[in-house]
Structures are given as structure tokens and as C-alpha cells.
Amino acid sequence: MTTAAIIVAAGRGQRAGGGVPKQWRPLAGRRVADWTLAQFEAAGLDHIVLVLSEDDKEAWAEFESGRYILTSGGSDRAGSVRNGLSALENLGVTKVLIHDVARPCVSKQIISDVLNALDESPAAAPGLAVTDALWVGAEDQVTGTRDRDGLYAAQTPQGFHYDAIVAAHTAHPGDAADDVQVARDAGLPVTIVPGDADNLKITRPEDFARAERILRTDMDIRLGNGYDVHRFGDGDHVVLCGVKVPHERGLQGHSDADVGMHAVTDAIYGALAQGDIGQHFPPSDPQWKGAASEIFLRHAVELAASMGYRISNVDCTLVCEYPKIGPHSAAMRIEMARIMGLSESQVSVKATTSERLGFTGRSEGIASLATACLVSA
Numbered sequence: 001m002t003t004a005a006i007i008v009a010a011g012r013g014q015r016a017g018g019g020v021p022k023q024w025r026p027l028a029g030r031r032v033a034d035w036t037l038a039q040f041e042a043a044g045l046d047h048i049v050l051v052l053s054e055d056d057k058e059a060w061a062e063f064e065s066g067r068y069i070l071t072s073g074g075s076d077r078a079g080s081v082r083n084g085l086s087a088l089e090n091l092g093v094t095k096v097l098i099h100d101v102a103r104p105c106v107s108k109q110i111i112s113d114v115l116n117a118l119d120e121s122p123a124a125a126p127g128l129a130v131t132d133a134l135w136v137g138a139e140d141q142v143t144g145t146r147d148r149d150g151l152y153a154a155q156t157p158q159g160f161h162y163d164a165i166v167a168a169h170t171a172h173p174g175d176a177a178d179d180v181q182v183a184r185d186a187g188l189p190v191t192i193v194p195g196d197a198d199n200l201k202i203t204r205p206e207d208f209a210r211a212e213r214i215l216r217t218d219m220d221i222r223l224g225n226g227y228d229v230h231r232f233g234d235g236d237h238v239v240l241c242g243v244k245v246p247h248e249r250g251l252q253g254h255s256d257a258d259v260g261m262h263a264v265t266d267a268i269y270g271a272l273a274q275g276d277i278g279q280h281f282p283p284s285d286p287q288w289k290g291a292a293s294e295i296f297l298r299h300a301v302e303l304a305a306s307m308g309y310r311i312s313n314v315d316c317t318l319v320c321e322y323p324k325i326g327p328h329s330a331a332m333r334i335e336m337a338r339i340m341g342l343s344e345s346q347v348s349v350k351a352t353t354s355e356r357l358g359f360t361g362r363s364e365g366i367a368s369l370a371t372a373c374l375v376s377a
Helices: 032-040 055-065 075-089 109-117 162-171 179-185 207-220 259-271 294-306 326-340
Strands: 001-009 047-052 070-071 096-101 122-130 134-138 141-146 152-154 160-163 191-194 222-232 238-241 243-248 309-318 349-350 363-376
Touching: 001 032, 032 047, 032 096, 032 109, 032 243, 047 055, 047 075, 047 238, 055 141, 070 207, 070 349, 075 096, 075 191, 096 109, 096 134, 096 162, 109 160, 160 162, 160 179, 162 179, 191 326, 238 259, 238 326, 243 326, 259 294, 259 309, 259 326, 294 309, 294 326, 326 349
Parallel strands: 001 047, 001 096, 047 070, 122 191, 309 349
Antiparallel strands: 096 160, 122 152, 122 160, 134 141, 222 363, 238 243, 309 363
8 A cells, every 4th residue: 555645735824814815824833844844754755745835936946856756737636636647646645635734733543544444445535513593694694594414524535545536537527516516526435534623724814823722732842851971082083962172182982972963862762751871772782983973963963854753943952061052052052953944043062161060160071962952843
């Protein structure tokens, strides 16, 4: 079984205001599209197609080197979906989810439920049973009512057997409300899975405030602490937070003994409840002798992403009398941010002394403490 998702992100979203397409507007510290893509990344799908407008040049440049398959939008939503389906041709896809980028609050549960329903049905989609009374109106006056029994509000992702939805779209004359209508017009039965009131589609300006409340409520925030020590030995420099600092002595360790980077790495592992560096890179293994600590930090960052978390910020404190850290702290922040894929504003590197007390006060080595904050993606 090979799974894929098509994220339709080519629309202009005029009703949402803001001067730019709604998928590129900020929302709870990220863009709308970033929240949506993160949920499908966390779902572990084999392929993700991102359908973009030709006018969104910056988005094309940003995503072209990533894991997404990029394709152009069509003249309407159905055309964009067809282009997304074509981009998956010859990849052996068996199940495909089609999702509106403007639904950033979609849950992992809904994605999973739709995929699982496709084991028994050629099509499935989330629907939210209508519970409010329904009116018919004209000129701001109620002119009648409608029976709400059996009515559902349609949501996405809508899922299909790949070959079946390709055939349905190929045969469809156009002008369909959504992909479920395309499937039904082709005679495909569609299973309804439970929708979620939080899975709103951002349409109007006021929807941004509601989406932000949902996303901030649902965040899983984790903190982790790291601590590391390395003693001084022979050498003419130390490596701290990825920066080579001249010094009359070096730090001893199985790897490059970057005490700062080790503490940050362990803080990330700690936030994930995934042990420490020694468990992932045993010092008894000769392949890690003299290894650059960047390898360890990158592994921790990638592990966080694979578990559905992004790094909000890290704070590292180096404890030593010498060398002096201040002149190098800016370069350390830049290097740490580069390795972790963060902005410099998310990385703090600072130093303190121990007032000449203890092993650091006697200049026998350097200690480091670090804290990492992770947020569910």
C-alpha cells in the first residue's frame, strides 16, 4: 500500500482579506500552509503533492528542494486536483487524500480515520452532522426552514482509491462542489467518518482568530534539559556550539567534545523522552571517535520532526573561566541555528563563570546546561 496526499494551495482566498492568499498569512507563529503540511508530514504518508499557483514564485522557490512534489494549479479547484493526481502517476499510489490547505486545524485522528476507511470503501470523507436549525432566508428575513435530519457539513481530507478517483475526474464534466461529488457522480460509494468542529476552513477574516485559539489549545509543549562536562587536555583550541575557539588547551572526549552542542542535543532528546546521546551514539562504538557533534544534533532535530514536533527555542549556558565566550557567542548562535534549521532569534548561547569554585573555577574543564522547548507540529 502506498499513500499520498494532495494539498490544494493554489487559490487566492480573496474573502479572507489580508492582501495575500490566506495560505501564506501568519497564524499562531507559522503560516496557514505550514500548519496544514505539518499535520500530513506527521501522518507518515509516502508522498505529499503541493498544488501551487504559478503566481506564488516565493513558495515555488521555498518548497522545490524539499520532499514535496510540486505542481501547478488549474483554472478551478477541480483542475488543481487533476493536476495533483497526474503528479502521482506511475508512483504506485493506492490511497490518496485530497485536502484544502485552508484547513490547518485538521487532526491526526481524522487523517487516520479516512485512510483506515479506505480499507473497506473506495471513497471516504469526514462529515459533521448538522445540529443547528436550518433557515431559508431572503433580504435578511427568514422565509422558511429546512429539515436537518441526515445532513452533514463536508470536510477534508477526502480520501479515495487512487485509480478510482483518477477515472472519476477524467470522466466528470466539471462544476462539482467537491471531490466527493465527483466520486458519487461516477457511482462510487462514499463512507462518512466523523468530522470535527475544529477542522474549520479559513474563509473569512474572523476565522483566523478562531483557528489560532484551536491551534494554541491543542499544542503539546515539551521541555527538556541537558547537561554535559568535558575536561581540558592537550590542544590549541576548543569547539563550542560548532565554533572553533582558540585556547591554550583542548577539550577531551570521544567525539569532538563540543560540550555546548552535546547539552543542547541531550535537551532535545530529553524533551522527546528518547534518552541521551550515549544511547543513540554509544562511546564504545569506534565509528563515533572524533565525530563532529553536528551529527548528533542533526539526528535529534530529525527525530523530533519524525515524532511530530518542531523546536520552538533552545537556550545554552556555557560554564567556564576561560576561554571567554562573549566574543564568539554570535557566531555560535548562527551555527547552531543553521544546524537546527531555526532562526537566530530561537537560539540563545550565553556564558557564566563559577566564581573560581569547583572544577570549572579551577579551569579543569567546561560544563554546559541547556533547555529545549518543543511544540507539536
